[in-house]
Amino acid sequence: MREVFTGSFFAVGLILAVFMPMTGAWRSFKVILTNVDFEANDKIVDLRVDLQNESGDSKLSMEIKTFEEIEDVQLSVDVGLETDKGNYSTLINRTLNFCKLMKQRNSDPLLRGIYDDLLRHGNLFKDCPIRPGTYSLTNYKVDEEMLPSFLPETKFRFSMVISKPKVGLIVRSNIYGRIDKSKGFDNLKRFSLG
Template sequence: MRAVLFPSYYILVLVLYSRCPHTSAWRSFKIILKQFDYEANAKLVDVKILVQNNSESSSLSVTINVLETLNDVDMTAGIALQTEQANFTNLLTKNLNFCKMLKERNGDPLIRLIYQDLLKHGKWFKECPIQKGIYSLQDYRVDEELLPSFLAETNFKFSIRLNKPKGEQIFQGVIFGRIDKSKGFNNLKMFSLG
């Protein structure tokens, strides 16, 4: 009887684990967005960005009015972590063709996951050329489950630049934020013995 019960139990646990991945992988941190500094080429796009913070979460709302069809877009994105007062160390920089990424979303797993998460929060770019019109994200919150669990508590900046192939800038922006361990669901401080 025991030999039959245990394999069935493990199968049930695996099925529940695969159906509810978020319940077993809580992060011990929250991503707090502080500000988003940006500039946009007024001939090509009109951009409005709002960062909202409350005691529970931090969210980003973006509205982009594309004024001219964009046939091809190059993107540079980077993340830097603060190591000393006001000094940031570049952790990762990625250059890619944004239109190629939209067509081949299976290329980079992290970019694919983040982009799929963005698509859940509004009407966003899905194909190239990017047509004239309004695109938006509403109350986007960073899904901490997409990030490594070992991140240190620190300030960060995420930069993004979009250009036409011949170098004309479409948009450039920097999001400043904080990885905050005191806001996490599974905060290890609550288990302190002292």
């Protein structure tokens, strides 16, 4: 009897050891982007944005043309969750020097992680000052693995303001979306025991 129990315990342990790393990669939700609105200072930058929603995947593409050298760039980020229809409660609010973020990898780990993820999907600014030219983001899909697994099913707003002292606004954008638990791979309803 003891040998059967030990053999079963070993088999379960082996299965967990093999499959646990893979289960950590599953999320019980999808991030679906629903709308993007923006305004840009057309003397400094031209911005084109395209949002596509196909078969449950949201993909964001941007083309950014800068007309002059831009230095000393300030970045303000605000992430809010919808509490009432159209009202958002701020979850994260940060203002920092964007050039410092690009130069010092540990200046703000959260925003640096988001920016590094964006860099994998295009050719964006990698140093300051930002030189005149064309930059792009192509078919960016939010990496759910970067987000905590306990996120509630809710609507959100990601606001970003890029500005320059003495000049003012360069770009202001709002990205709206929702956390959809019915679209996740590890849907709890699908795998429930009842």
